[in-house]
Structure formats: C-alpha cells, structure tokens
Amino acid sequence: MSQQIITPELCDWITEQSRAGHPSEAILGAMVGSGWDATVAREALARMLGGAPAAVVPVPPSSSDGYTPGLPEPDLVGRPSEIDAGDRKVKIVLSLREPRVVVFQGLLSDAECDGIVEAATKRLARSETVATNSEGSEVNAARTSDGMFFERCESELIRRVEARIAALLRWPLDHGEGLQVLRYRPGAEYQPHYDYFDPAHAATASILKRGGQRVGTLVMYLNHVEAGGATIFPDIGLDVMPVKGNAVFFSYDRPHPSTQTLHGGAPVIAGEKWIATKWLRQGVFN
Structure with a gap:
C-alpha cells in the first residue's frame, strides 16, 4: 500500500x-x-x-489471513493502449495517477450489458445508503435511484463478468462485493460522496468484519444515456460520460478525503442511466 x-x-x-x-x-x-x-x-x-x-x-491481517496487500491495480506498465482481462482485451481511454482513476472501453459487450439489465429489472427497489446515525441502511434524499444486488457468481453471466474484473484489476474475486445495479430515471442523481466506510460512523466496526475496508470501485455503464448522467469527480474536475460497455475505476488507500475520490452521479437529463458497480474490499467479503 x-x-x-x-x-x-x-x-x-x-x-x-x-x-x-x-x-x-x-x-x-x-x-x-x-x-x-x-x-x-x-x-x-x-x-x-x-x-x-x-x-x-x-x-489488518496479512495475506495468509485472507487479506491481499496493496491496492487493486490494472497492469499499465509501459502505458499500453489495451490490456488482457482474461477472456477479452479491454482498451484504456484515460489514466490518472493521483488519484488513481482509469477509464476502460469495451469492458462489457452489448449483450452482457443487456443481460445484466434484464436480470436486474424485476428486482429493483429504491436505493439506500448506510444509515446516518446507526447501523443498517436507509433511503437517502441524496441518492434518487432504484437498485439491487446480485449474489457473487449467482449466474454464469455474473460469474464471467466478475472473473474478468478480477483479472483486469488483479484483485481476488472473493475480495469483492456482489454487483450492484442501479437505474437512474430523468432527474435522478447521486450527490458527491466517498465509497470508503467512515471510521467515525457507528456502523463501520460491524461492516469491516465482512472483509475490511473498501479499497476500490469499478462503475460499469450498461446503456447509452441520451443526456446527463456523468460520473463526476469534483475534487479533480473530471467528468466521465456514461458509454455502454465502458467503465471507470478508482482506488483509495485510506478512508480519508485526501484520496480525492469524492464522486457522484450527475442528474440524468434525458433517458435513463443503468450502471453496475463493483466494490473491492481489503479481504475476503462474506
């Protein structure tokens, strides 16, 4: 690290x-x-x-205790234009070192995007966040989307995508939470926030027992959005446009704003936005 x-x-x-x-x-x-x-x-x-x-x-336990040292990181040695993710080549669109942000092109095929959306549609519910003053989760006005979680490797499609992510980011498959799928309708957004668990929050100690801190996030775009819906990084002035099959990855080595990983989902202006998010943990998530 x-x-x-x-x-x-x-x-x-x-x-x-x-x-x-x-x-x-x-x-x-x-x-x-x-x-x-x-x-x-x-x-x-x-x-x-x-x-x-x-x-x-x-x-935190060593790798022999179920933890992997360092951070998830694609192999960008030599500044390649594409890298091998196991079952397909993925192109590199953008790479920042500080903070570590990488935009991928063609991580998912159109058929895979459509399959994930189809499987998720009948299981959507109003998205929640970690509760403000207690353990558990709650509906938050800052997050106006519908969502659901897949169990890790619950279908052949999900298993294939998760294996590709593990190869791409060189991070064990079992060190990731299940894929979360979100749908944003016109006007829906997710205001800027951090993905790590706040050390001062009442629920953090309990959450960390299931795999330690989050250390990386991968957001995959499942459809083309007519207007709006960018993934925004206010601290560094970066907007990543939602393009079907593409993805943005960022990592954070500590639970602190100094990581410059403040990010959000800008309001959708026209159409809908569908994304799938993979959060990566320090250790085995269970």
Whole structure:
C-alpha cells in the first residue's frame, strides 16, 4: 500500500473525536480497523493528543489471513493502449495517477450489458445508503435511484463478468462485493460522496468484519444515456460520460478525503442511466 500521510484533515478528525469524549485507544482502534497503518496512526495521535496508548493494537491481517496487500491495480506498465482481462482485451481511454482513476472501453459487450439489465429489472427497489446515525441502511434524499444486488457468481453471466474484473484489476474475486445495479430515471442523481466506510460512523466496526475496508470501485455503464448522467469527480474536475460497455475505476488507500475520490452521479437529463458497480474490499467479503 502506498505511503500514508498525516494530513490536516486527519488531525482535525482526531481532535473532533477526542472532544466528543472518545478515548485515545478507541480512536486508534478505529483508525487501524479502517486501514491506517498502526505506526502512522500512533504518530498522528501523539502529535494531536500528546501521546498514544501503549497497548498493542491489532493491524489488518496479512495475506495468509485472507487479506491481499496493496491496492487493486490494472497492469499499465509501459502505458499500453489495451490490456488482457482474461477472456477479452479491454482498451484504456484515460489514466490518472493521483488519484488513481482509469477509464476502460469495451469492458462489457452489448449483450452482457443487456443481460445484466434484464436480470436486474424485476428486482429493483429504491436505493439506500448506510444509515446516518446507526447501523443498517436507509433511503437517502441524496441518492434518487432504484437498485439491487446480485449474489457473487449467482449466474454464469455474473460469474464471467466478475472473473474478468478480477483479472483486469488483479484483485481476488472473493475480495469483492456482489454487483450492484442501479437505474437512474430523468432527474435522478447521486450527490458527491466517498465509497470508503467512515471510521467515525457507528456502523463501520460491524461492516469491516465482512472483509475490511473498501479499497476500490469499478462503475460499469450498461446503456447509452441520451443526456446527463456523468460520473463526476469534483475534487479533480473530471467528468466521465456514461458509454455502454465502458467503465471507470478508482482506488483509495485510506478512508480519508485526501484520496480525492469524492464522486457522484450527475442528474440524468434525458433517458435513463443503468450502471453496475463493483466494490473491492481489503479481504475476503462474506
């Protein structure tokens, strides 16, 4: 994993947690459990609170315990125009290093897009997000879409797509959540947000037991949108247009705004937008 830096935002967060009455041991545990290196976390606490707890804090398990080191990452050595994803070649449209953002062309065939949409249609319900002040999920005004989740490898089509993603991003198939499919009607949007789990949230400790932090996101476009519906990255001024079969990937090495992975779904102006999202975890998701 890339070097972690103690940012002003992290320092502010530590100060807020301390003022809220959380002991330093709990703050340290939340940071480590959310993906921060224990040594960096201790240094940050010492800097802000005048000393870190002496007790040894568990670090994320090693690869032998079901965790894969580093981050999901396509093989872009030599700046290739396309890469092998196992059963097909996928073209590279755009690649940013900081933050890591890659746009792929032709990740899915038209038939695969149509098959996913058809299978998802009868299972759609109003999309939810992690509940604001408790565990579980809830309907959120910031997310005006309909959605559903496939079980991992629940059909031959889903298995084939997930295997391709695993090969493309060089990340184990079982380190990913099931595909989520979303439909956005005209006017629907998803306001800018982060995909990692907030270390300060009440539900995070429980969520992390199922595979650790999210470390990467792949958004696949399942149809052509008449107007609107771009995936936007406000921090870096990037808009990715929804083109059927294409996808945008981004990764984040810590649960913090310094990753510059703030993103959202711009309102659909005309037509509908269908996407499938794959979230990648540190460890085996179950």
